[in-house]
Amino acid sequence: MMRAVPFATSLMLALAMLLASSPVGTAVAADDLPCEVPDGVVQAAFPMPHVAAAIAAKKLDVAVLGSASSALVGPTGMARGYPGRFEAALSAQRPGVAVRVVPYAKSRQSAAEMEARIGEVLAGAKPTLVVWQTGTVDAIRGIDPEEFGTALDRGVERLQAAGVDVVLMNMQFSPRTESMIALDGYLDRMRFVALQRSVNSFDRFAVMKGWHESGVFDLSAATNKIDMAASVHACIGRLLARLVIEGADLATAAAAEGAGKPPDGARPSDLARSGGQSGVRK
Amino acid sequence: MPLAAGERDLRLDLFRGLALWLIFLDHIPSNVVSWLTIRNFGFSDATEIFVFISGYTAAYVYGRTMRERGFVVAGARILRRAWQVYVAHIFLFCIYMAEIAYVSRSFENPLYAEEMGVFDFLRQPDVTLIQALLLKFKPANMDVLPLYITLLAAFPPFVWLLLRRPTLALVGTVGLYAAALELDINLPSYPSGHWAFNPFAWQLLFGFGAWCALGGAERIGPFVRSRTAVVLAVLYLLAAFLVVLTWYVPAWTPIVPTKIAEWMYPIDKTNLDGLRVAHFFALAVLTVRFVPADWPGLRSPWLRPAVICGQHSLEIFCLGVFLAFAAHFVMVEVSDGIPIQIVVSVMGIVLMIAAAALMAWYKAIEGRSRGSRSAPPRTDPAGSPP
Numbered sequence: 001m002m003r004a005v006p007f008a009t010s011l012m013l014a015l016a017m018l019l020a021s022s023p024v025g026t027a028v029a030a031d032d033l034p035c036e037v038p039d040g041v042v043q044a045a046f047p048m049p050h051v052a053a054a055i056a057a058k059k060l061d062v063a064v065l066g067s068a069s070s071a072l073v074g075p076t077g078m079a080r081g082y083p084g085r086f087e088a089a090l091s092a093q094r095p096g097v098a099v100r101v102v103p104y105a106k107s108r109q110s111a112a113e114m115e116a117r118i119g120e121v122l123a124g125a126k127p128t129l130v131v132w133q134t135g136t137v138d139a140i141r142g143i144d145p146e147e148f149g150t151a152l153d154r155g156v157e158r159l160q161a162a163g164v165d166v167v168l169m170n171m172q173f174s175p176r177t178e179s180m181i182a183l184d185g186y187l188d189r190m191r192f193v194a195l196q197r198s199v200n201s202f203d204r205f206a207v208m209k210g211w212h213e214s215g216v217f218d219l220s221a222a223t224n225k226i227d228m229a230a231s232v233h234a235c236i237g238r239l240l241a242r243l244v245i246e247g248a249d250l251a252t253a254a255a256a257e258g259a260g261k262p263p264d265g266a267r268p269s270d271l272a273r274s275g276g277q278s279g280v281r282k
Numbered sequence: 283m284p285l286a287a288g289e290r291d292l293r294l295d296l297f298r299g300l301a302l303w304l305i306f307l308d309h310i311p312s313n314v315v316s317w318l319t320i321r322n323f324g325f326s327d328a329t330e331i332f333v334f335i336s337g338y339t340a341a342y343v344y345g346r347t348m349r350e351r352g353f354v355v356a357g358a359r360i361l362r363r364a365w366q367v368y369v370a371h372i373f374l375f376c377i378y379m380a381e382i383a384y385v386s387r388s389f390e391n392p393l394y395a396e397e398m399g400v401f402d403f404l405r406q407p408d409v410t411l412i413q414a415l416l417l418k419f420k421p422a423n424m425d426v427l428p429l430y431i432t433l434l435a436a437f438p439p440f441v442w443l444l445l446r447r448p449t450l451a452l453v454g455t456v457g458l459y460a461a462a463l464e465l466d467i468n469l470p471s472y473p474s475g476h477w478a479f480n481p482f483a484w485q486l487l488f489g490f491g492a493w494c495a496l497g498g499a500e501r502i503g504p505f506v507r508s509r510t511a512v513v514l515a516v517l518y519l520l521a522a523f524l525v526v527l528t529w530y531v532p533a534w535t536p537i538v539p540t541k542i543a544e545w546m547y548p549i550d551k552t553n554l555d556g557l558r559v560a561h562f563f564a565l566a567v568l569t570v571r572f573v574p575a576d577w578p579g580l581r582s583p584w585l586r587p588a589v590i591c592g593q594h595s596l597e598i599f600c601l602g603v604f605l606a607f608a609a610h611f612v613m614v615e616v617s618d619g620i621p622i623q624i625v626v627s628v629m630g631i632v633l634m635i636a637a638a639a640l641m642a643w644y645k646a647i648e649g650r651s652r653g654s655r656s657a658p659p660r661t662d663p664a665g666s667p668p
Contacts, residue, residue, distance in 0.1 A: 067396055068396035068399075069395075069397075073392055073395055074392065137396070140399045140400045142471055142472075144474075144476055145552075172393070172396070174394050175614055176389050176394070177385070177397045177398075179309075179310075179422060179423065179607060179610040180382055180385075180421065181397065181400050182423075182478070185552075188548050192547065209312075219393070222388065222390055223392075224391075224392070226392045228393065229391065232393055
C-alpha cells in the first residue's frame with residue numbers, strides 16, 4: 001500500500017484529466033497508461049481464422065460473455081469497462097473495420113449458467129469472436145472445479161461448432177480476498193480447456209498480479225472511486241485487443257504459408273502450466 | 283526402523299513439525315518464502331507428510347491402547363480426540379468469520395464488486411453457522427481439519443482390523459481409494475461442490491501410515507532400505523523435479539513430451555492423484571534411508587524447535603492456520619512487499635515454536651506434579667496423541 005503511492009496518484013490524476021478531455025475514452029487515453037506486462041503473459045497461442053476473415057471483410061462482431069467483473073458499475077461504467085475499451089482499441093488498430101463489441105455481462109453467473117446462454121448470445125450478437133470471462137462466481141460458490149471445467153469445455157465446443165473464435169478470460173487478481181477465495185483449481189481447469197480446445201486465453205489473473213507486484217496499480221487500496229478500476233479495465237481492453245490482433249495475424253500468416261502446413265501456434269508451456277498449478281493448490 | 287521397543291521415534295515429530303511450518307507458509311498467499319516449500323520441487327506437498335505421520339502416530343498410540351484396554355476404551359479415546367479436533371476447527375472458524383466480516387465492512391473498491399460476493403454468506407449467519415457445524419461449509423484453507431476429523435471418526439474399526447488382519451486392512455484402504463477415484467465418491471459441501479480433500483481418497487495415506495506403525499514398516503523395511511528402492515526414488519524425484527521446473531521455466535517445456543503431459547495433467551489434489559502418492563513414497567524412502575531413527579542430530583538443539591512443534595501437532599496446526607490469516611491480514615493492511623513477506627513468515631514460525639515450547643513446559647510441570655499417576659500421552663513413544 002505504501003508502494004508507489006505518489007506515482008499511482010499522479011497517474012490517476014493524469015488519467016482523470018485525459019478522460020475529462022475525451023469523454024469517449026478511446027485508446028488515446030489508454031495509451032498513456034503503463035499497461036505493459038512481461039513477455040509471454042499476453043500472447044496468442046492459437047490462430048483465430050474467423051477473426052482474420054472478419055477483419056479482411058471489414059466487419060468484426062464480438063460478444064463478451066461474462067459476470068460482474070466484465071463491467072463497471074455506475075453511470076460511466078458501461079463506457080469505461082473493458083469491453084468498451086476493447087472495442088475502441090480494436091477500431092484504432094484496424095481502422096476501416098467496423099468493430100462492434102456487445103457485452104453479455106450478468107452478475108452471479110457460474111460457467112454452467114453462462115453456457116446455457118450461449119444460444120442467446122449467438123442469436124443476438126451474431127459474433128465472430130466470443131470473449132468468455134468466468135470462474136470467480138464458481139470459486140465463490142465452491143462449485144467443483146471439475147464441473148466448472150466440463151461446463152467450460154461444453155461451451156467452447158458449442159461456440160467453435162458455430163464457427164466462432166473464442167478467448168477465455170480467467171479471474172481477477174484480488175489481494176484482499178486472496179485468502180478467502182480459492183482460485184487455483186479453476187485457473188487450472190481453464191488453462192486445460194483452452195489448451196485442449198486450442199483456444200487463446202487471456203490470463204487476467206497473471207496480468208493483474210504482475211501490475212500489483214510491480215506497483216503499476218495498488219490493487220489492495222480501499223476506495224469508492226471508480227478511477228483505478230477504470231484504468232485497470234482500460235489496460236485490459238487494450239491488451240485484449242493486442243491478443244486478438246495477434247491471433248488474427250497468426251491465422252493470416254498460416255494461410256499465407258499455404259494450407260499444407262497446420263498452424264503451429266500452441267505454446268507447450270500452457271499445457272505444463274495447466275497441470276502445474278494443480279500441483280500447487282494450497 | 284531399528285528402534286528399541288517403546289523408544290520414541292523422533293523422526294515422526296521432526297518431520298511433522300517441518301510439515302506444519304510448510305503448511306503455514308503455503309497458506310499465506312503471494313508469499314515469496316513459500317517458494318522454499320516442497321510443493322515447488324515435486325508433486326506432493328506437506329499435507330501428505332502430515333496425514334501420513336498422523337495416521338502413523340494415531341495407530342501407534344491407540345493401537346497399543348486397544349491391545350491393552352480393548353476396543354471400547356481405545357475407540358472412546360479416538361472419538362474424544364476427533365471431538366477435540368472438531369472443537370478446534372470451530373474455534374478457527376470463528377476467527378475466520380471475524381476476519382472476513384472485518385474485511386467486508388472495511389474494504390470497498392468498484393473493481394472488485396464481484397469478489398465481494400464471497401461475503402454473501404454473512405447475510406444469513408444461521409445457515410452458514412449450521413453448515414459449518416456440519417462440516418459442509420469450509421472456507422479456503424480450512425479443509426485439513428475436517429479431513430482429519432472424519433479420518434479419526436472412522437479409525438476405531440480400522441485399528442481393530444489392523445491388529446487382527448493387517449494385510450486385509452491395507453487391501454481395504456487401497457480398495458476404498460480405488461473405488462473413490464473410480465466411482466467419484468466424495469462428501470458434499472455447502473453451498474455447492476464437494477470436499478477439497480476427499481476423505482475417501484486421502485484415507486489411503488492415513489491408513490498406510492497406521493499400517494506401517496503396527497508392523498507394516500518391518501515388513502516393507504528390507505525393500506524400503508534396498509538399493510533398488512533408493513535408486514527408483516531418486517529417479518522419480520528427479521523426474522518430478524524436472525516436470526515442476528517446466529511449470530516455471532517455459533523454455534524448458536519440451537522436456538516433457540506432449541503425450542506424457544496429456545496423460546499426467548491435471549495432477550489432482552482433491553482425490554490424491556497417484557503421482558502425488560508416488561512422490562510422497564519416494565521422499566519417505568530417502569528419509570528412512572538417510573535419516574536413521576538413532577541419528578544423533580534428532581536430539582540436537584537445532585532441530586528441537588521442529589520436534590516440539592511436531593509433538594503438539596493439533597495446537598500448532600491450528601495456530602498455523604490462524605497465523606496465516608493474520609500474516610495475510612498484515613500484508614494487506616500494512617504492506618505486501620517482499621521484506622514484509624519474509625518478516626511475517628519468520629515471525630509466524632517463531633510464534634509456533636514459542637507456543638509449542640510453552641505447551642511442552644506445561645506438560646513437564648503437570649507431569650512432575652502428578653508424579654507417577656497415569657499420564658499416558660507424555661510417555662508415548664510416538665509423541666503426543668496425533
